[in-house]
Amino acid sequence: MAKEATPGPAASQLTVQQAREMLRAADLRSTASRLAVLQHLAQFDKPLSHAEVADALVPQGFDKSTLYRCLVELADANLLSRLDAGDHAWRFELRRGDEHEAGAQHPHFMCLDCGKVTCLPEVEVKIVPSGKKTLALGDVTEIFLKGHCTECK
Ligand SMILES: [Zn+2]
Ligand SMILES: [Zn+2]
Numbered sequence: 001m002a003k004e005a006t007p008g009p010a011a012s013q014l015t016v017q018q019a020r021e022m023l024r025a026a027d028l029r030s031t032a033s034r035l036a037v038l039q040h041l042a043q044f045d046k047p048l049s050h051a052e053v054a055d056a057l058v059p060q061g062f063d064k065s066t067l068y069r070c071l072v073e074l075a076d077a078n079l080l081s082r083l084d085a086g087d088h089a090w091r092f093e094l095r096r097g098d099e100h101e102a103g104a105q106h107p108h109f110m111c112l113d114c115g116k117v118t119c120l121p122e123v124e125v126k127i128v129p130s131g132k133k134t135l136a137l138g139d140v141t142e143i144f145l146k147g148h149c150t151e152c153k
Contacts, residue, residue: 014042014094026077033062037070038079038094046119047083047091047108083142085110085117093119105142111149120145 019038020030028034036057041048050071054064071092075082083091085108106121125143 012042014039022079026074026079028073028077028079031070033057033066033070034074036060036062037067037074041080041092041094044093045121047081047093047117049089049091051089053092081105083108083117083144085115085144087115091117107143107145109145109147109149111152112146113148113152116149118149 016035016039019035019042022038023030023034037053040053040056050068053071054062054067057067058064071080071082071090074080075092079095080092081095083093085091087110106119107123107125109118109120110116111118125145127137127140
């Protein structure tokens, strides 16, 4: 890793105590890896892949496959959002307090050149049917906008 990812302005710190409470509320035991994963994701205002989490936490002594299991368990417990950008790499992000309802998740933007995924918490995407036919949509769980980020443009 050449340069360290810098947390964005909306990033926040999660104390061990807060992480423990989140786990307790979700009926999960507090393990060192789960706490580390939660605290790490809390520093970023964008979703991270397993590889990115592993890059940061394996040097601190955590096991790569344990970290993956933690991410899946935390996502299953709804503490994390699991995003599929279509590039076969799940990305995970901490669910913030105001987004507990499944439908309230914000859209994301993915750069087709560098693969970077950005959160768009201030953007609302509405799907408006153009014809008279009812939309044959099931549950929309993720909204991904794709294009070229400012660095790649
Ligand atoms: Zn890009
Ligand atoms: Zn996001």
